[in-house]
Amino acid sequence: MTNIPLVPEATKPLPKITDQSGLLTWVASVDHKLLGILYILTSGFFMLVGGIEALLMRIQLGSANNTFLSPAVYNQLFTMHGTTMVFLVVMPLLIGFGVYLVPLMIGATDMAFPRLNAMSYWLFLLGGLLLYYSFVSGGAPDVGWFSYAPLSEKPYATGLGVDYWALGLLVTGIGSLAGGINFVVTIMTMRAPGMKLTQMPMFVWTTFINGFLLILALPPLNAALVMLLADRQLTAHFFRPQGGGDSVLWQHYFWAFGHPEVYIMVLPAFGMLSEVIPVFSRKPLFGYSFVAGSTVAILLLSLLVYGHHMLTTDLGPVWNFFFGAASILIAVPTGIKIFNWCATMIGGKIRFTTSMKFATAFLLLFTIGGITGVSFAVVPIDWQSNNSYYVVAHMHYVLFGGTYFAVMAGTYYWFPKMTGRMLSEKLGVWHFWLTFIGFNMTFFIQHVLGVAGMPRRVYTYPKFAGWELMNLISTIGAFILAFSVLVLIINVIISLVRGKEAGDNPWDAWTLEWATTSPPPVYNFDQVPPIRGRRPLWDLKHPEDPDWKRREPDRQRSTEE
């Protein structure tokens, strides 16, 4: 093996993987940078697993009446795909970026509780392994990622799959909860001297809010899981109609977690975008306080709208309307963000690096996903699209077109910081376009499938339904996507070995993480530059025109003078 400079030590490159003590460094470390990278690599691995599950499903759906997979296998696959992507890919990926970047961005040496941080990571890994152990133990869970009772109860799900599912999620859940607490405490107490809350990079803001969301949203999941486990293992009756229990209670508890969860999966991505777009547009983030404030608004609103996943449960017209209206309101703070990002680009001198390409695509794709989201919130529309492929299209537009594209933007942006080497822009062009085309090909057509009546979670469909061609297109798209992921992997490997040296600040960016070496030393900073505004490195470079000399930056005249 060649020396891969992955370990964020000042000068020394990463000890070889084969080197015993090197391995031990990774396992025993409490350094936030190591843990961040571990988070990212592990969730990347699970992304491959979840992606392969998706590919198998797409093969099965490629033609009508297909027998490539039996329903038993297919049902396990979509359950594991959804669970993996949500709990083992997106959440830990975003937490991982947070763990790596937040201390650097606020000029701290580490998280507030490094050991707790390590525990969170290992709980995440343990939970993931528990979940996947179910495959070996006689069958993975096959009840969907939201495990509606009573299908998830013993009489209907007899194997141990659901038990592993619940245990695995409990374990990762506790890890994420600890992670959330760690973020909140770190950001409140570890900022470099001089950095006010209103001067934190936007990624720190969104991670901060995300911390609160984790603290508030995971307990409902934990409570629901504990109750489900009691039902399954101790024959309790919480969600079992046979014993007087109420299956709809599960829906309430799960979605009281499940909806905030979707914002847990997107807020840090918003933060990444708010770092990437300004730097490549060469302008500060437009409307900083509005972007931050709208994040807080999303936090509050997200706790009130979970019922929009239950609009066909028939909670009654009053509740239906309440949840619908609250969901529509969420479009407002989200819209504020989108408009501010557009305004950041306008008037700039935009450098369309791969990172910026992904960020720009995000704006378009996430808007599409958001609009279909708002369409559900118009309650009767949900009555005509609930549990159809229209929902599948929505969630991939926000999760893939949104979060994944933002994470890719972030990956091209911070990879140089994490490894000391640049990702290849040439391969990046291929990666971007393959992802963009593959993604839209896979998922746009699913909107049409949904309104044409195709329900989700079907292992096959009859020929007469007329869904075959559209499904085939979607399947081909998925393979293009898979190919794009391969390009990314190749890019990462090649760049690690012989990528261009990055230097401290290859993008000429302005936040503190760029004020140290790439990769940063164990203790992060030799010196923290003075912080008098939101862009310390800009101020350092432009002493004639520092941010803090311009009063009230949010009230500046617009660029169209």
Next chain:
Amino acid sequence: MSEARMQPAQVSTQPEQAGLSARDREAMDSKSPEVPRLLMDRTKLMMLCFLGSEVVFFGLLIIAYIYYQVKGIQGPNAKEILNVPRTFVFSLFLFASSGTIFIAERFLARKNHRMFITWMWITVLFGAIFIAGQVWEYTELLSDNITMTRNLFGTTFFTVTGFHGLHVTAGLIVLSIFTVLGMLGDFRRGHSSALTAASWYWHFVDVVWVVIFSLIYLIPFFSQS
């Protein structure tokens, strides 16, 4: 180049070890508006966040209990089977332990190490008595065939009180460790945010029991038929 002043970064290898790092103290003392003032130290803040999530967790378990009570329970219910006076007596010990840990903290603040240790042990003892009461109650219920499986009262009752009991037990373990550490010479400085955090946790567990006890024991006990 700019001649902007560079500040040395804080290099603390084990930031979580002491309750307050040097930088924390600096920040707390600072009068300068440039340096953010800390509301409190990390350990306490962490405990606050944790308790926030615990409120939601217990809240939801309790809501499940209320929900099924309102919906109507088939079979034995709180009023017929719970021994309220006895549990009340045991509850008094838990309530009292909130007071005793407060006293312990006051002695700690006054650097009366001996009394601090004594009152910590009293706290642990009271907590243990409460748990013993719960064990007694559980054995009796189980021998009357009141179980998780029996009906929804059993299901919700054991879940709510069981998780509370687990929390008390966890608290007991932590408090015992702290007390032993104290006997070995820790906590001489007269202030420990870890201990404060633990006492907050203990008060929280106590408050949860006030809610549970009122809801599950008192209300049925005093309600007509």
Next chain:
Amino acid sequence: MESGSVFDPNSPLAKPISDVFTIVLLLGLGVFLLIAGLVTFAIIRYRRRPGDDTEPIQSAGNFRLEVAWTAGPLLLGIGLMVLTFTTMGASDPAKPTGQEVDLEVIGHQWWWEYRYLKDNVVTANELHIPVGQRLYVRFKSSDVIHGWWVPQLGRQMQINPDHVNYTWLQSDKAGLFYGACTQYCGGPHAWMLLQVIAQPQDQYDQWLQQQKQAGQSVATEAPGDPAKGQQVFLNNTCVNCHAIAGTTANAQVGPNLTHFGARKTFGAGVSTNTPENLTKWIKNPQAVKPGVLMPGYQFNDEDMRNLVAYLESLK
């Protein structure tokens, strides 16, 4: 024949949803075009020109703009709320207490049971309704949660084992409308399809009349002796699960077979109802619909022929 689309409504209950869906998608298109326009404008106009290494004007915000793009979406949102409110009423009108139930739909793992409560008729999977009449429907489940959806006729309804839900069902035109179970209910949830056959009143009445009688043997092209087939049916465990009016078979575990021969499909859409398909089904239902809760039977050829002839003759 294609499964119907949400945008091809055939019911005064589905029409308002189709309309509001169209409006919302058009508004959404407007929003998307606005954003896409801004982005395209930025891409074209504010792309860094080669060789230009200067920094642009560092503008960081504009209060009026912020107000504008807070107020705009807010107004749009309030408009959407009004639409929501009105369409909810139109597509799922209020349900008066004491309204008499016309039809009960019971979801089973993985088939549909229909009970015409006023006429004492029970059938499965293929639902007949009279054109133009608004039926009041009650939904129940015998096991897990299912979901009712016929896109051309109106809203979905979740079917819970422990909550009874109600809604209306109406079709404007005669025709065949496909639907499906939308709530994942385990195993072959994919094969929990359904058909609604809307018929003009006279044809419907005729159908109902026939359903009220016990299954009569009507000659079919299926080879075999229906009378002997009936004995095969009654002498086997079929009777533990199925009911056929006029015989001793009255179990309710599986679909009611009283008028099985009159159905065009069976197995909730998995097969067309032909003697060959039925033979395959009885031999090995698992091969036709993996996961199904019916065992297979190894009858000799003659018994099988007779049994199939019997079932197909039940019109």
